[in-house]
Amino acid sequence: MMEIYPIMLRLKGKRIVVVGGGKVAERKVAGLLGTGARIILICPEASDGLKQLALDGKIDWRQKSFSESDLQDAFMIFAATNDTELNRLVKNSAADHQLATIADDPNGSDFHVPSHLKRGRLSIAVSTGGASPTLARKIRQQLELQFDDSYESYLEFLFETRKWILNEVEDAAIKRNLLKAIVSPEFLNSKNRDEDFQRLYEELK
Numbered sequence: 253m254m255e256i257y258p259i260m261l262r263l264k265g266k267r268i269v270v271v272g273g274g275k276v277a278e279r280k281v282a283g284l285l286g287t288g289a290r291i292i293l294i295c296p297e298a299s300d301g302l303k304q305l306a307l308d309g310k311i312d313w314r315q316k317s318f319s320e321s322d323l324q325d326a327f328m329i330f331a332a333t334n335d336t337e338l339n340r341l342v343k344n345s346a347a348d349h350q351l352a353t354i355a356d357d358p359n360g361s362d363f364h365v366p367s368h369l370k371r372g373r374l375s376i377a378v379s380t381g382g383a384s385p386t387l388a389r390k391i392r393q394q395l396e397l398q399f400d401d402s403y404e405s406y407l408e409f410l411f412e413t414r415k416w417i418l419n420e421v422e423d424a425a426i427k428r429n430l431l432k433a434i435v436s437p438e439f440l441n442s443k444n445r446d447e448d449f450q451r452l453y454e455e456l457k
């Protein structure tokens with residue numbers, strides 16, 4: 253089996269075509285909404301949730317059956333109809349440089365959508381390579397307990413503090429020690445991270 257390559261994509265302004273308007277398409281669209289991508293939905297019938305998104309102007313619904321020209325200028329393509337042959341046709345109509353996924357054919361897809369847990373800047377994606385989406389979901393739920401809501405503010409603290417350390421601390425050893433210290437459980441659990449950091453900095457500098 254060829255390895256799959258994991259990346260995080262910035263999709264702002266990219267054209268994404270979703271073919272099919274059922275439960276699966278709705279879940280994939282839900283995952284794309286916050287990205288700033290331009291989402292184009294191709295299907296004769298859409299779920300209530302997708303219809304509402306179209307009414308709200310969040311997605312562009314073309315109420316029609318799929319045709320090859322729908323894929324023009326698409327960066328990413330989701331073939332998510334309930335017709336296996338049609339899903340395959342969608343994938344085969346895509347150019348080599350367009351990333352296409354088929355809802356009912358993991359092996360024939362350019363990419364899979366992982367199960368995803370987000371805590372502010374922290375993102376954890378779980379993939380089973382199509383072996384068991386249910387296991388991916390279960391592992392995501394277990395990770396949600398370990399990486400609870402406190403990680404959101406913790407990640408902001410790390411982001412700001414790391415920036416400060418990189419700009420302000422010249423000594424390489426102190427820099428390294430500080431970068432290591434701020435990922436300790438003491439800082440995760442601290443009630444006042446900035447104060448604790450200032451204290452640590454005074455001790456180490």
Ligand SMILES: C[C@@]1(CC(=O)O)C2=NC(=C\c3[nH]c(c(CCC(=O)O)c3CC(=O)O)Cc3[nH]c(c(CC(=O)O)c3CCC(=O)O)/C=C3\N/C(=C\2)[C@@H](CCC(=O)O)[C@]3(C)CC(=O)O)/[C@H]1CCC(=O)O
Nearest residue numbers: 355356358364365366367379380381382383384385386389
């Ligand atoms: C992770 C998640 C992300 C998302 O969709 O957002 C996701 N599926 C989720 C749920 C889920 N999907 C299915 C069930 C019913 C139970 C079951 O069948 O197990 C459940 C459970 C549920 O609904 O809880 C059925 C199913 N899924 C695929 C097939 C086709 C096949 O296997 O051939 C069939 C059979 C259809 C049929 O014929 O009946 C295929 C894919 N599903 C993937 C992703 C990709 C591989 C991910 C991986 O393994 O790493 C891949 C390959 C392609 C893709 O879609 O990208 C999301 C959980 C999100 C979360 O809750 O965290």
Ligand SMILES: NC(=O)c1ccc[n+]([C@@H]2O[C@H](COP(=O)([O-])OP(=O)(O)OC[C@H]3O[C@@H](n4cnc5c(N)ncnc54)[C@H](O)[C@@H]3O)[C@@H](O)[C@H]2O)c1
Nearest residue numbers: 272273274275276277294295297317318332333334355356
């Ligand atoms: N990847 C996943 O996570 C996952 C999960 C469950 C099921 N599936 C598979 O995904 C597929 C879709 O499942 P669903 O539950 O969303 O189905 P669904 O029956 O709810 O929806 C099917 C959609 O396909 C549209 N469609 C049918 N013919 C079309 C055409 N010619 N052009 C454009 N759109 C067309 C219909 O209008 C409808 O909106 C199934 O094949 C199922 O096996 C995948």
